[in-house]
Amino acid sequence: MSVMPITVVGDPVLRTPAAPLSRGELEEPDTQRFIDDLIETKRAANGAGLAANQVGDRRRIAIVEVEPDNPRYPYKPPCPLTVLVNPLIVRRSRDQIEINEGCLSVPDLRGSVPRSAEIEVEYQDREGETCRQTVRGLSAGTFQHEIDHLDGVLFLDCVRDPRSFSSWDMFDRYHRRAFEAHARVVVERWGS
DSSP states (O other): OOOOOOOOOTTTGGGGGOOOHHHHHHSHHHHHHOOOOOOOOHHTTOSSSSOOOOOTTOOOEEEEEEEOTTTTTTSSSOOEEEEEEEEEEEEOOEEEEEEEEEEEEEEEEEEEEEESSSSEEEOOOTTOEEEEEEEEEEHHHHHHHHHHHHHHHOOHHHHHHHGBBOOOHHHIEEEIHHHHHHHHHHHHOOOO
16 A cells, blocks of 8 residues: 555646546456555545545545544544445435534645535445445535545535635634534534
8 A cells, every 4th residue: 555645726636526437447456456545645644534536536436534533633523434436415414514624635724614414425335335324413524525525626615704714723723622612512413
């Protein structure tokens, strides 16, 4: 496995919708190695998720995983490793939560994004089996963020109030405490 360089905002690949994979393409050794490298890259960067186009690849594959004690997102509850191939959100709740998000492809910037509090997502796992999963709370926000990437959408596009933008340092200094209190309420109400 290897760690790949992460593509940053401004690269057109981040604005290009990813291409779905066939079962045969998914089963290719190159694709399976790429999934392993995507997992390794996400973990090395302490991300909550990573989409293929964030490493310059146009396949519709994303990873979601929040390990316990993630230093980048200590307020997020753990989320098991999930490989999403050809994911689609098939249902969204009307209830929304506000999440202050960051992104590995948008270094040193955060902003508040309204996300559906609960979603149902359909995808294939890395073996090609179709899965359907309901995800709630902060984890639902992470899934939406990664699927947005595969659609060529960045969290920057979803921020309603540009006054919520801040650098990571300014977030830590002025906003982290309030957001972590909000995140605890979200977890209490919605679970992960």
